[in-house]
Each structure stands twice: as C-alpha cells, then as structure tokens.
Amino acid sequence: MADKPLLHFEISERKILLRILDVLFVLAALFLLDVFTDFSYFRITKDFWYWTVLLIVYLKLFAYIFELYDLQKASKFDVVLKNTLLTTSVTVLFFMLTPVLSPSLPGNRFQILYFFLTITITILVWRAAYIYLIASPRFNKKVIVVGDSFDIQLIYEAFVKADPNYEIVGFVNTDGRIDVSNTKLIQFEVRDLRKAVKKYHIKEIVVASGYKTGLMLPLYNELSFLLNQGFPIKDYMQVYEDITARIPVQNVDHDFYRYFPFSRSNQNKFYLFGLRFFDILISILGLCIGLVLTPFLLLGNIVGNRGPLFYTQERIGQNGKPFKIIKFRTMVKDAEAEGPRYAEKNDYRTTPFGKFMRRARIDEIPQFFNLLKGEMSLIGPRPERPVFVQELSHSIPFYNIRHVIKPGLTGWAQVKGDYSGEEAGALEKLQYDLFYIKHRSLFLDLNIILKTLSTVLSMRGQ
Incomplete structure (x- = not known):
C-alpha cells in the first residue's frame, strides 16, 4: 500500500x-x-x-x-x-x-x-x-492527527516537547470550529488520507476525535481500511500518555473511568508497608543531616534573609486533610503581605540565600519531620495550600484525585515538569501526578529518586 x-x-x-x-x-x-x-x-x-x-x-x-x-x-x-x-x-x-x-x-x-x-x-x-x-530528523516518526475536540497546536507542541523524533506532519480536521490558522501543519481531506500516508511516509495515525459523537462514516471507513491493511491507528489519549508521561485530564469527559485504572500499588499492603518503612529511615537520615547544617543555615539566614529560619504553612494532605508543612525560610519576611500568591520562577520575593537553598533543595529538609509523622511520603504529589486547592479544583477537572495518596517531598511532576505556579503549570503538574498515581510502582519510585538526585547534584531546584 x-x-x-x-x-x-x-x-x-x-x-x-x-x-x-x-x-x-x-x-x-x-x-x-x-x-x-x-x-x-x-x-x-x-x-x-x-x-x-x-x-x-x-x-x-x-x-x-x-x-x-x-x-x-x-x-x-x-x-x-x-x-x-x-x-x-x-x-x-x-x-x-x-x-x-x-x-x-x-x-x-x-x-x-x-x-x-x-x-x-x-x-x-x-x-x-x-x-x-538514530536521532536525526530524517528518521522521525511521521504522524497524522485526526481530531475535532482539541487544540491541534497545543497537541503538536506537547508531542514535540516530549519527543522531538515524533513529527506531526498534518491533520484531518473534523470540526470546522477549530482555528488552525497559526499552524504550519498540512491539512488533509478525508478522501486523501490513503494518498497522504503513502506520499509522506506516515507511520501512524492518532485519533483524537469521536469521544462524544463518534467518527464520521467516511472517516470511519478510511481508518477501517487502513487498519485492515495492518496500519497502526492509535488513540490520542494513550499516545499522549506514552510519549509525555502525563495523563491529558483536560480532554477526559464522561468516560473518565477509562483513563484512571489506578495502580494496584495504591492498595498493596506490602508495597505501602515498605514505603512507610523507607520513609521513616530516610526521614531520620534527613533530619540528622538537617541538624548538622542548621548552624550554618542559621548564620546564612541572619545575614541573607533577616527573619525566622523556620516557617510553617497549611497544606492539603491525603484525603483532603490539612496539615502544617515545615520549611526553611527562602523569601523575605512578610512576602505575602498582600495575600497568598503562587511562587514563580525567579520570584523577586526570594532572597539570594533563599535561591541557593532552593537550588540545592535544602529548604525542603525540615519536611522530613512531616515524613516521620506520616503526613507526607518521600514520593508523591507536592502538597498545595488550601486557597489554591479550592481555586484549582473548580477550574481543573479531577484536580482532587491527587489527594488519594500522601503528598510527597519529591514527585514525578517535580522531576519531569517545568516550574510554574500559574493555572497552566498546575494543569501540567496534575497530569504528571495522575500518571504517577496510575503507574505507581517500586520501579517508578526508584526512577524519581534518581532524577531527584540529579536535580540536587546539578543545583537545578527552583
């Protein structure tokens, strides 16, 4: 063919x-x-x-x-x-x-x-x-996207960011309401789909259409023909998850249950016992390191921060239960005099000494006490403040699912995502958090620990 x-x-x-x-x-x-x-x-x-x-x-x-x-x-x-x-x-x-x-x-x-x-x-x-x-652009995997209820440009950017060798050549637009004027992608007609596959050496068609109303009959027939010829046709949600290691929760609708088959590890008593045992060991070790560093940090705080070394904030934990998180101060005193606000990359409220502590993740050390108390785990979604949880749970679908497990000192979103406190950044973090909850395992935990070590050693903390 x-x-x-x-x-x-x-x-x-x-x-x-x-x-x-x-x-x-x-x-x-x-x-x-x-x-x-x-x-x-x-x-x-x-x-x-x-x-x-x-x-x-x-x-x-x-x-x-x-x-x-x-x-x-x-x-x-x-x-x-x-x-x-x-x-x-x-x-x-x-x-x-x-x-x-x-x-x-x-x-x-x-x-x-x-x-x-x-x-x-x-x-x-x-x-x-x-x-x-192998990584040369001439060996890219060429793909056509079929869709009607999504933003093609955002899909394109997400795929390229996650895998530069995954090349979306063009799309079949099944919804006239989609604005594709800013995209450089080729728009194909349904009747030209077979020719496009041959001409552009397409290796896969990704379908992000029909979740509510089903595929149009002509498109259905074309895709069925290609499928019967052994041509790969995949669901957009699964492809997105595979190449980005995130769950596109913003595209999940009434059939949400198809995309959240949570990992068995969430109920596995041996796994949870081992995780809790490891949390206790690592928290004791972390607190010992913190005791050694505290005199030096106290001196640096007096010179660089000029405020109390420790501070606490209320955060939302497992099952929506609030708790007090403990951190070393990295911002100026009265940083939220005008009310709660998201932390930002290169936040002007962060002191020079605070920037150093954040880059080395030293500011997180007191949270080992939260680990020891069982309020947090080493790995899990980062806990958010109640005011932000209330705001985000109204604007982002399924946001509260991240509270089904304990919050973590580090997590999949922290080692994979970009630092952002805005709603768009919160959506991306949630996508990573849901991926972790869905695929939670000893291997993924080890993966996160190694990536966290890389972040700490290279001083890339934010």
Whole structure:
C-alpha cells in the first residue's frame, strides 16, 4: 500500500539502545585496549568478573543521574559532552575508591588516565553516531492527527516537547470550529488520507476525535481500511500518555473511568508497608543531616534573609486533610503581605540565600519531620495550600484525585515538569501526578529518586 517507511526507533527502543550499547561499547573498548596495548589496570576475565559488574553498575547509575538517558538531552551533542564528562569522571572515581571489588591502584598512574579516556571517548563516539544515525530528523516518526475536540497546536507542541523524533506532519480536521490558522501543519481531506500516508511516509495515525459523537462514516471507513491493511491507528489519549508521561485530564469527559485504572500499588499492603518503612529511615537520615547544617543555615539566614529560619504553612494532605508543612525560610519576611500568591520562577520575593537553598533543595529538609509523622511520603504529589486547592479544583477537572495518596517531598511532576505556579503549570503538574498515581510502582519510585538526585547534584531546584 505504501512505500517502505524510513527507519524509526520508538521511545522505548531508543532507551534500550542507549542503555545497552553504552555498556557494550565501553567493555569492548577496554577489552581491545587490554589486548593491543600494555594497559593492565582493568581486565575482563573470569577471575575478576566482579570488576566488570562493578563498572557496569557505576556506569549505569551515574549515567542515569547525569541524564545520559534523557532522550531530549541525548539529541544535543553539547549537552551529551557535558553529561558524559560528569558521568565518566564520577564513575572512574567511585570505581577506584571501592575497596575489594575494584583492582588495586596501578603504579603507573597514566593507566588511570587511559581508563578514563577510553570510557569517555567511546561513549562520545557512540553518542555522536546515535545523534546522526538514530536521532536525526530524517528518521522521525511521521504522524497524522485526526481530531475535532482539541487544540491541534497545543497537541503538536506537547508531542514535540516530549519527543522531538515524533513529527506531526498534518491533520484531518473534523470540526470546522477549530482555528488552525497559526499552524504550519498540512491539512488533509478525508478522501486523501490513503494518498497522504503513502506520499509522506506516515507511520501512524492518532485519533483524537469521536469521544462524544463518534467518527464520521467516511472517516470511519478510511481508518477501517487502513487498519485492515495492518496500519497502526492509535488513540490520542494513550499516545499522549506514552510519549509525555502525563495523563491529558483536560480532554477526559464522561468516560473518565477509562483513563484512571489506578495502580494496584495504591492498595498493596506490602508495597505501602515498605514505603512507610523507607520513609521513616530516610526521614531520620534527613533530619540528622538537617541538624548538622542548621548552624550554618542559621548564620546564612541572619545575614541573607533577616527573619525566622523556620516557617510553617497549611497544606492539603491525603484525603483532603490539612496539615502544617515545615520549611526553611527562602523569601523575605512578610512576602505575602498582600495575600497568598503562587511562587514563580525567579520570584523577586526570594532572597539570594533563599535561591541557593532552593537550588540545592535544602529548604525542603525540615519536611522530613512531616515524613516521620506520616503526613507526607518521600514520593508523591507536592502538597498545595488550601486557597489554591479550592481555586484549582473548580477550574481543573479531577484536580482532587491527587489527594488519594500522601503528598510527597519529591514527585514525578517535580522531576519531569517545568516550574510554574500559574493555572497552566498546575494543569501540567496534575497530569504528571495522575500518571504517577496510575503507574505507581517500586520501579517508578526508584526512577524519581534518581532524577531527584540529579536535580540536587546539578543545583537545578527552583
């Protein structure tokens, strides 16, 4: 029916390629270095198999923390260069300093330099090949969107932001009320759909139409024909969730129950017990760190903030129950003299010392006390103030669903979304929060913890 489409790797396939080939190429390079030179610090042998395992563990861990597996960043070589240098430097350092499981330090210290350069250059060469051969725009996944009850431009922007290799070529407009004057996308007629699939090497059609009234018969017939030919036709809601890791709650209507099959982990007693046990351990550790830092923060607060070091605010917790959250002060005294308002990026009310604490997430340390009390968990939706909850629950559908689990010190929205306190930002955060509630699991929790470490180490807190 159509010409053979250009090569395209799905999101999951690209992530697997990066994770596997990073390790394989590094091990192959170290093996060749050992065979063809006098390099002897690291060898891949049966007797010292644990050297290899340790290197793989460190390489994977720090590559994740320093975002080498972030597909957006993996497509930009300048970012890859910086993240690779961070990853390999910390990997080699930890590998050398690990007792028993790593080789003894060589007498010739240049051996360590060769070890570092081999890992670094290998990853950079492979990642350059990835950008040119796999992440190149010529291998984009070309898509047509069919829709009538949504904003095509917003859909387009959301998809491109989440996955630059997901290219929406055009759309079939089934509703004359949609304003498409500002979009550069091609508008196709229903009768031309098959020709468009062939001409533009379309690999997928995304349907965001018909939730209320059903598809028009001619469009239904065209899509049925393509489907019977084995052509992929997918639901917009599912595609949006897959590529953005968010649930498009703003498009959910009377059939909302189809999109909220909450994770079984929310009722799994073993999971919840393990999570609570971990919360207690991490809160004790966090409070101990806080005790060590408090004298220094107190001094910085006297000089930079000139107000009480601690402050409390009422927030909404699980099942809508209010509680007092504890934080280190980061704003000027009487920051809300004119009434409650959202915090903003580069908020003028934040003091210079407060900006430092926010970037390092130090201001959140007192909340470990809320974790210890059981009012919060390490991972979950960030708790909001009652006045904002009341406002947002009236303007955003299903907003209160985020209160079915405990609020968290960090969460999926914090590690994935942009910082914004306005309603549009609140909607995006809710989309991430609902995704977490729907897919909550030990693996996703670990994912969030590693991304939070990346945020803290790179001082990207807001």
